[in-house]
Amino acid sequence: MPRVVFLLLPRLHLLDLAGPAQVFSTAADLGYGYELSYVGEREDVPTAQGLPIRAQVTWPELDTGDLVVVPGWRGPTFHDSPRLDPDSSRRLAEHHAAGGTVASVCAGADALGRAGLLDGRRCTTHHGLQDELARRYPRATVVRNVLFVVDDRVVTSAGIASGIDLALHLVAVRHGPGAAARIAREMVVYTRRNGDERQAGALRYRSHLSDVVHRVQDLIDSRFTEPLPLGGLATASGVSPRTLTRIFGEATGMTPLRYQQTLRVERAEHLIGRGASVESAARAVGFQDARMLRRLRARTNVPSAGSSGGGPAGSASSTYDA
Template sequence: MTVHVAFLLVANLHLLDLAGPAQVFSTANDLGYGYRLSYVAETETILTAQGIPVRAQVRWPDLGPKDLVVVPGWSRSRPRQVPAIGPETARRLRCHHADGGSVASVCSGADALGAAGLLDGRRFTTHHDLAGELTVRYPRAKIVRDVLYVTDDRVITSAGIASGIDLALHLVAGDHGPAAAARVAREMVVYARRNGHEPQESVMLRHRDHLSDLSHRVQDVIDERYADRLPLGDLARRAGVSERTLTRAFTAATGLTPLRYQQLLRLERAEHLIGHGTTVEAAARAVGFDDARMLRRLRSRAGKPAEG
């Protein structure tokens, strides 16, 4: 069976929102999993946010219940008073879903699904910067914050930009099984297929919004070697400062001590491994703990299950 994936392109779209999932389905098809891709828009030429024009067909393809419509996101620089899609496009989306088909969005593409009425009464997610705006715009929908993607009654929404790859891999797994998605991810040299409940922002991103060069340099070391034993004295010597100066500067910049930052990196990586079937004991060893006791304590503080 071949699944027809139709990408609905909106003016000022982000290239990666389109190219990421398109590459997943194209690679899956190359590997024999049966996907056909097409591109539809309200005009034949769409100018992307990155300045590259792309071509699309204005006539919608014939789609069936097994087929999928994906709406990539677009730059928010476009005037907000301009509707994301016209009434005929909204009707097409509603009809496809009513006929048993699936619809998906990446980032601000959720706005188009909302305009079509497909978020009403359903859970959805989007880029964290858009969550508040879309919650106000579509009060009958329920936002799920800080996750990569959400599925609710054949309406699949994902967070920002690169999470479209995770969404597409998830859909390939639903069609052909996790091994097929893993094969596609490996072919694309994607580091790992992330689960939908994983956070949009990693520990590395959440604690990098500061201007301390010293702290950034030390974070670079910890990010690269989080599974190693990193005594404070060694980090201070690498940074060329005293332990006291390092601790004071790092804490002021990140809100964490270097040890706590390393622990959070280890915990985040361990949760990823556990979410993909690794035991707590094996995950603990993989991220640098001598045994699972410290990992269990950290998971307990974070409100995670005692066992994985």
């Protein structure tokens, strides 16, 4: 039974703790076999919201399959961070060195940094703390404006509610995206937001429970600027092109091409909103020129699953590139 240990430091944010704790608790209720523990450097831990929490001061025995999570705390800067006992830093470092996974939510990244776990790794934190994290740990690479970052079993997330996304991601890695979708549905939250916030707009198409479709969406999400032939997506998902088109449409209401185009348009809108020209935004997201982007932006509604946006979207020879 995998164990999830939350290291509770003074002034922690309740949702930084409660979000991921609810994910793993719900996973346990659904039979995925998690055991949760809450440890602190003292028994009574004050929270930022005024509700005290009782923690155990003795760490449980940890295995390589276990997870340690450090929720964040209130403080305008890391200089206001609570003191971290050397024994806690040592336990974080030793668990990772032994092959375990260590995660943080929001300001909890500072605890990982003090344990030496951010050196030479990519990481993130709340957008208001990113500059300071980069100055405090110059050997780390701070990835800005994303929900979470995974680097060599060190998982860091942005502020507050993003801890839910982090936890659902870890469940999906261990048990498959269908399990994460089942837990998210039970919690009435988005099935799973991707680490890169640029794709947040496409989340409405993630409320299904199909492992195959989630995996194809993961592939498209990570490579949406590239040509993605339907046959290649089908091969990667272990089904035929015809089957993939059918189940993808049943799960999302659109074709894989339409889904990729949606990601491209949303990313282009993000770039245009930050001052990019339509032409440069179009090329940045994978269009050969701005004509297709202008056509897609001009549509007021998402086209139906049968709409190809310029090609036979459902055919085996289709290439997911406009």
